[in-house]
Amino acid sequence: MNKKRITLKDIAEMAGVSIATVSRVINQNGRFSKETERRVKNIIKKFDYQPNLLARSLRTKKAQVIGIIVPDIINEFFARMTLEIQKRLFELNYMAIICNTNETTSVEEEHLSMLKGQRVSGVVFITGDLIKNQIQLDVPTIYIDRKPPNTRDSRNYVFIGSDNIQGGYLATQELINKGCQRIAFVRLGGDVSTHKDRFIGYKKALNECKMPTMDCLIRKIDNVSYKQGYKITKELFESDLLPDGIFYSTDILALGALKYLKEQGIKIPEDVRIVGFDDISLTQLSSPEITTIRQSVDYIADLTVNTLQKLIDGSSIDQKYYTVPVEIIRRKTT
Amino acid sequence: MNKKRITLKDIAEMAGVSIATVSRVINQNGRFSKETERRVKNIIKKFDYQPNLLARSLRTKKAQVIGIIVPDIINEFFARMTLEIQKRLFELNYMAIICNTNETTSVEEEHLSMLKGQRVSGVVFITGDLIKNQIQLDVPTIYIDRKPPNTRDSRNYVFIGSDNIQGGYLATQELINKGCQRIAFVRLGGDVSTHKDRFIGYKKALNECKMPTMDCLIRKIDNVSYKQGYKITKELFESDLLPDGIFYSTDILALGALKYLKEQGIKIPEDVRIVGFDDISLTQLSSPEITTIRQSVDYIADLTVNTLQKLIDGSSIDQKYYTVPVEIIRRKTT
DNA sequence: ATGAAAGCGCTAACAA
DNA sequence: TTGTTAGCGCTTTCAT
Numbered sequence A, B: 001m002n003k004k005r006i007t008l009k010d011i012a013e014m015a016g017v018s019i020a021t022v023s024r025v026i027n028q029n030g031r032f033s034k035e036t037e038r039r040v041k042n043i044i045k046k047f048d049y050q051p052n053l054l055a056r057s058l059r060t061k062k063a064q065v066i067g068i069i070v071p072d073i074i075n076e077f078f079a080r081m082t083l084e085i086q087k088r089l090f091e092l093n094y095m096a097i098i099c100n101t102n103e104t105t106s107v108e109e110e111h112l113s114m115l116k117g118q119r120v121s122g123v124v125f126i127t128g129d130l131i132k133n134q135i136q137l138d139v140p141t142i143y144i145d146r147k148p149p150n151t152r153d154s155r156n157y158v159f160i161g162s163d164n165i166q167g168g169y170l171a172t173q174e175l176i177n178k179g180c181q182r183i184a185f186v187r188l189g190g191d192v193s194t195h196k197d198r199f200i201g202y203k204k205a206l207n208e209c210k211m212p213t214m215d216c217l218i219r220k221i222d223n224v225s226y227k228q229g230y231k232i233t234k235e236l237f238e239s240d241l242l243p244d245g246i247f248y249s250t251d252i253l254a255l256g257a258l259k260y261l262k263e264q265g266i267k268i269p270e271d272v273r274i275v276g277f278d279d280i281s282l283t284q285l286s287s288p289e290i291t292t293i294r295q296s297v298d299y300i301a302d303l304t305v306n307t308l309q310k311l312i313d314g315s316s317i318d319q320k321y322y323t324v325p326v327e328i329i330r331r332k333t334t
Numbered sequence C: 001a002t003g004a005a006a007g008c009g010c011t012a013a014c015a016a
Numbered sequence D: 001t002t003g004t005t006a007g008c009g010c011t012t013t014c015a016t
Helices: A008-015 A019-027 A034-046 A053-060 A076-091 A105-117 A164-177 A193-208 A226-238 A251-264 A297-313 B008-015 B019-027 B034-046 B053-060 B076-091 B105-117 B164-177 B193-208 B226-238 B251-263 B297-313
Strands: A063-070 A095-100 A120-126 A141-144 A157-162 A183-188 A218-221 A245-248 A273-275 A292-295 A321-324 A326-329 B063-070 B095-100 B120-126 B141-144 B157-162 B183-188 B218-221 B245-248 B273-278 B291-294 B321-324 B327-329
Touching: A008 A019, A008 A034, A019 A034, A053 A063, A053 B053, A063 A076, A063 A105, A076 A095, A076 A120, A076 A297, A076 B095, A076 B105, A095 A105, A095 B076, A095 B095, A105 A120, A105 B076, A120 A297, A141 A297, A157 A164, A157 A193, A157 A297, A164 A183, A164 A193, A164 A245, A164 A273, A164 A292, A164 A326, A183 A193, A183 A226, A218 A226, A226 A245, A226 A251, A245 A251, A251 A273, A297 A321, B008 B019, B008 B034, B019 B034, B053 B063, B063 B076, B063 B105, B076 B095, B076 B120, B076 B297, B095 B105, B105 B120, B120 B297, B141 B297, B157 B164, B157 B193, B157 B297, B164 B183, B164 B193, B164 B245, B164 B273, B164 B291, B164 B327, B183 B193, B183 B226, B218 B226, B226 B245, B226 B251, B245 B251, B251 B273, B297 B321
Parallel strands: A063 A095, A063 A120, A120 A141, A141 A157, A157 A321, A183 A218, A183 A245, A245 A273, B063 B095, B063 B120, B120 B141, B141 B157, B157 B321, B183 B218, B183 B245, B245 B273, B273 B291
Antiparallel strands: A292 A326, B291 B327
């Protein structure tokens, strides 16, 4: 089907040199004359020669490929994170294999296994809801967003995440400062560390003001979607204790909430104030625009790629856990 | 750094057979006894052996990898398309390398070059704005969404796209049926075939009703974003000829428009009716919910993967151009 | 049913 | 400065 691809050997023959010399020119390893270089490069260009990366990787035992495992690329926050990381990797001459797990453990494992088979140089985990029971981490790994499970071998990975506790704290404080008395909190259930931390921040802020945390104001959902945000808000407002402030641990939920509140004619921010989390672009587009906690995607992406590079090179790492500051973006819902 | 990975040879030694036999067991190529199979499989399991896919691909000259080139993964429509394709590929045991071009030609070319270097078995192009001058297509390729450039070698690619003309027609007809007199059209400029086709449909609908197309109601923008939708709508309403219906060739633009219209107190659908394109999830979330043209992502993804498979296998293809039907989803903006 | 051996395209150590 | 050569880990003839 494909016409036979041109190889090092072909180039060498045409240039009248050995394959070793051609290889040296390509990799700029010195040990060749200017004249040879010129000739070889011409032929390479002329025939649009493209080195077989598979062969190279097989030989050097490292592929210029990084695997990115992400729970849900449709989620704008993950998409942006993935995109930014991929951009930076590309600049460093890495390809990215992006794997979508749909928050399913088995898929995650299969992906990881294939990535290992491809001998990727490193892996970035933007994790979903899942606790892996002791994944074998023989590949340099960066965990983003959610704290990694306990692994025996801790030399090979690094965790990078936003300061979710502080985020939860800032969000709740904002609501308190605006005079909210009954502040609800909606989060993803399960063991997702990010949402747990936001909850910690929520409680911390309430405690500081001697405000009680009321169980009926704290809601867990199974998955993140507009619909869930809509539904849970409905439930909250149909319950006894009407909230006058709600902190949603993800913007998407807040957006769903807005729809419900508007339908019911509940005024924002007069009747109820709202804070989200992530600062996805829609928070600026909705009306009213949503107050939210911004995670610094660019900063995290930078840190991720730089640290992964170090891990791969085997150079020393400053820290094993990085906490990236967040900021509150005040808009119209508070 | 990584402890030496276990290889075929290691397995063979431990099982007391030759590497050829182990290979046969792994690939289920027959020519081994039940007993041998059992022994080999046990050892493989015990040591969690993972074949080196690079070596395999080098040998077989085909990698179980597909490249997906997409202009902007943040755009929900592209994200969904990418995700669905990737899911299906995964079921067929292919990994997907997803490349984001940011709608930049040079990046697109670099990506393609790296993909070829990785000896991917096929490529899916979800193209952006760019016309490539004769990309060398020595790899089976599916173009989605935008018609491919003219390539000499046409055996190796297939185009799959929605019926954008019909989409534009349906959208415009809907506005006409609701009594709109001055129907504006907002599209991405440049040579993007999808947007050109939607424009053709728009004109067709107007012509059928003997309605004139007015240049000042037809607007082009440079890139797709909420902000652009906002801006262009502002411009339309600050011009002489007030539109009473607007067809946006992408939902995202319509969403931006909604913001402007609400700010100005312009009533939808009383003062102006709106139709978008793509049916992204936000069209259901916005208020009012947006009438739009739905592209069948699942169907396109299916067709893409099946056809790519055929292209790779060298089996015959029914068609070289597929046009996938669209449907209008009527909501509150009309 | 099994093994020996060639070779995919490349890099790198060693020679010259 | 250049060439020769030994593999990287695998699949696949061809023997046996």
